[in-house]
Amino acid sequence: MDLDFLSVTDRPADLRKIAWPKRLKLLVTAPHPDDFDAIGVTLRHLMDAGHEVHVIVSETGSGIDKVYGAGMTAEDRRQLRVTEQTRSFRFFGLPDDRFRFLKLDNAEDDQVADTAANRLFLEKLVRELKPDMLFMPHGNDTNRAHRAMYAMMKAIASGVEWPIALMLNSDVKTVGMRKDFYLAFDETEAQWKSELLRYHDSQHQRNLRDRGYGFDERVLMLNRRTAAELGIDEPYAASFELEICN
Template identity: 45%
Template sequence: MSVQKPCTLEELQFATPQTVVVLAPHPDDFDAIAVSLRRLQSCGHAIHVAVLTTGANGIEDGWNGITDRQAKAQVREAEQRSSCAHFGLPEERLQFLHLWENEDDPDRDAVDLDRLQTYLLQRRPDLVFLPHCNDSNRTHRRTYERFVTIAHMHRLQVLAFLAQDAKTLEMRIDLHTDFDEEEAAWKAELLRLHRSQQERNLKTRGHGFDQRVLAVNRAAAQAMGSALPYAEVFELRRFD
């Protein structure tokens, strides 16, 4: 990561309430940047969350006796609803778009692009949070690519916050949200509500999903020399 005089979220000083859209490729990507979003919401900015895919692939066959893809999708959706309720997000501001489910259909990508386009144009966000484009996860990269296509096509005037994730390869840090152990404990509660992911990480990595995400935040804070132990970091890109 390269750090070039980053600012804090508070230093952006928005003059008016902003419409904020979170493009979460999977259920749980919202929670990975929850501290920053909580601070925005506490300042009166309206948060809208679009979960783009079902995330069914994130549940192993046989977990809690589940093997059916639809049942897996229902579990992940329920986990995301639970975490967003704990966060304090109004229920009507959470939507599941179910994109990119049929890779064998050559017409499906255009349909999915239109669905994402409709979602964004209905809200006309001022700020959009989404994964960084330099990421090893294909769905993260696709989220960024489709957003850029729509932003250019409709000349959206928006500030994009490209979030660091455990799979981000390299990024520039323009903005950081530092937080302490108390906020880290709150964030860990959100992350553990994704029980399927918590248990999968414990089984495959030897530590929980909560600790995996917070380890990324801890490393970011250390890299920046932050006075606080954790930081969510972002690269900013302006579209107009």
Template identity: 30%
Template sequence: MTGVSHLGKVLILAPHPDDEVLGCGGTMARLADAGHEVHVAVVTKGYEPAFPAAMVEQVRAELAEAHEMLGVKKCHFLDLPAARLDTIPGAELNAAIGHVVSDVAPDSLFIPFLGDIHRDHRLIFTAALVAARPRTRAIPQRIYAYETLSETNWAAPGITEAFIPNVFFDISNTLERKLNAFERFKSQVKPTPDERSLKTIRALATLRGSTAFLEAAEAFMMIREIS
């Protein structure tokens, strides 16, 4: 089994607070433990009237607690409108993501999956690939798409893009921290059998782990690797 030293500095693009913990929380903790710089960029922010200001502040406070637990070095807030990314010019979204990718200069980039049912996720996937176009030597050397419970698996496989993972990161030693970090999102945690329950998050980690003969894993699709 290979380690994670090749991943270098890491940036995770999160459409909304908690997506990065659901998709990459165990990997984030493992990378931080290994001494890597782990950055998160939360692309959107909820605005009134759809998202009460008090709720937005609560979620950001929960996010800070979760990130501290996982060892995140810095969280970057892009503050584009949540659930309304399709209302802003594509050039504006591309520029915002391009700037944070340029500022962080990650070696490895983790992005939401193209086939997620939430349009914000799909738009960010495309904008991330625009930001990471191989036009300079400074682009991310590795790009992974992660899965998000209640987004990645609620589309229509066979009609829309299917998440078929080909990379598995061992999170046997960090699964509990991932669960504890997600539990900090009091506004987002749901009771079983909801997909955003702690039981379901653990079950997915167990399933993905068994796929690679591990106790627990997070699964990704490799989009590109330059070696």
């Protein structure tokens, strides 16, 4: 697939106004359940536009606190997060054959690790799917699993025989990034995204206890701040940094 359509000179560019090819294969590589939902409005827009969205999610029970997870084993916590994400996918409208949960090698914190075995397994999946674009959290991030997934996927994308665009999204834990593209959205779409995010009840309740506001509001605060920084009319926006691997 020719990725020249992404070579726009006026950046940050509105993803709604890009002259997209008729159909692309998009792969979301999520180091945690809920990373998909953080850019849910963007992904819904692209799927509605006819692009083929696939998702792989690394299984982890991290993020479930001692209150919510009282009495749970490590496997119980993992399965709870899988269940939450599966319900979210179905609310989103993603077909069951478009998402997959991966039992990758995790570090001591039960989050995905950058290992040779994980790289080989992920490379096999990438070669099977042959995506045109990868979506994932940015590597310049305080979350170790975000950094690990970025490092693995960047190496894999750099080693295959076709060009892949990496679309690295801003996250509440992103330290800093270049805003090459954005997708703005309104209050109606924000309410839909809020409902999507609340399927991750373990994360929602933890945020309510620790921060006094829910998981949905934590993500939407970032989207409001991004829109303000971009100086656009819409109240919310998700932003992305582009890397092309040839």
